[in-house]
Amino acid sequence: MSAGTKGVARADREAQIVEVACRAFGENGYAGTSVADVADAAGISKPLIYNYFGSKDGLHEVCVRYAADVLWAEFERSSRTGTVGLARAIATLDGMFRALAPQPWMWRLVFDPTAPADGAGHEALADYEKRLFALGEEGVAELMRLAGNEDPEDTSAMHAVWEAMFRALVTWWLDHPEVTPDEMTDRCLRLFTTVFGELDPQVLAAVDR
Amino acid sequence: MSAGTKGVARADREAQIVEVACRAFGENGYAGTSVADVADAAGISKPLIYNYFGSKDGLHEVCVRYAADVLWAEFERSSRTGTVGLARAIATLDGMFRALAPQPWMWRLVFDPTAPADGAGHEALADYEKRLFALGEEGVAELMRLAGNEDPEDTSAMHAVWEAMFRALVTWWLDHPEVTPDEMTDRCLRLFTTVFGELDPQVLAAVDR
DNA sequence: GTGGTAACTTACCCAGGAGTCATATCCCTG
């Protein structure tokens, strides 16, 4: 391919690169993705990426901010439903399945164990996780209060368990791409029933069942 | 340091290298650990490691097998207590806290997201995870049967949740090194109570409470 | 049409980490 413009405006090219990069980072992780990989997948050359994003970390930051915005919007939306406990849990799961269905790689892009521990991308992720943490801790703390346990360390550990459970369900779903969001929500309801017994009607109502 | 033997027998040197490497891999991950790092930490030179273990992957394999054996012995031991459900859960957690207390890095060595996806080390890990998976699936399946849910996909998802919860509790504990195994087991019991209500005496008995 | 600018690429540099080779020292054996 010879040099010279192909008539693609910078904004358009940037958007295209980000889309390709989100997918690459999400599917292969930050460490498993080279800038050359992204350039190849986008059908352009490496220096163009450096020209537009400055560094691999710069590109990663843009991707992460985009993905975090998508997920955050969903988390916040379901937190505003005013539900508590299991009802809020299932509402959040259901919303996340729907939000991720068209772009499942977004999840692993944000929860990427190979992401670097410093740089702008890390800042963006840390900021997002801080907000997410506060949101989750709030919900868990309320649940704990209702159950009569106000120990902050207990709350912290319970929060870790809640997040892990949430991630496990999302990850399981991502590993079973033939399952629709609706079916997955039903499955979660069944699992809740298995563990907690008959569910309160409010829980079902939270996902229109 | 000049060349020439220091009078350390191969077997001793190998053991020393493995110990240092387990710690390095466990604390910084496979990808975050260079062979030179291990050599430095062990106070020897890089070629000696290649001489004794053939490759980074070869060293990793030995470390992983050692750590997996430690964890596996513990999992199997608690599976033989004959307990079911929550009782088995708390017994397994308690056993793991005790097993990990003297060498907490073993955990992350086995559950290392930066470990390679091929090679002998990977084989060893895959084999271990297969056994662990079967053990966990068995326990979860039994619980599901008791609750009247025999759907294999539901069991699979439930198993994923169970493993995630287990890992979350262990990880939380690893992040709070001032907490003793005993205290952590008590905390887990409190969390169980918070979620499931008053616990069956059998559950308490499983950890001598 | 001609200069300037935005869009692009080829060909390179460089750091870091896996892996190797030749060599040096020690100790044990005969």
Place this chain on the structure above:
DNA sequence: CAGGGATATGACTCCTGGGTAAGTTACCAC
């Protein structure tokens, strides 16, 4: 005390992947 094997290392090579310098092409304004 000479030879050989075990224990060790300094100084390499090679490759991958982030990052850059310099130049090439197309379009637009005047």
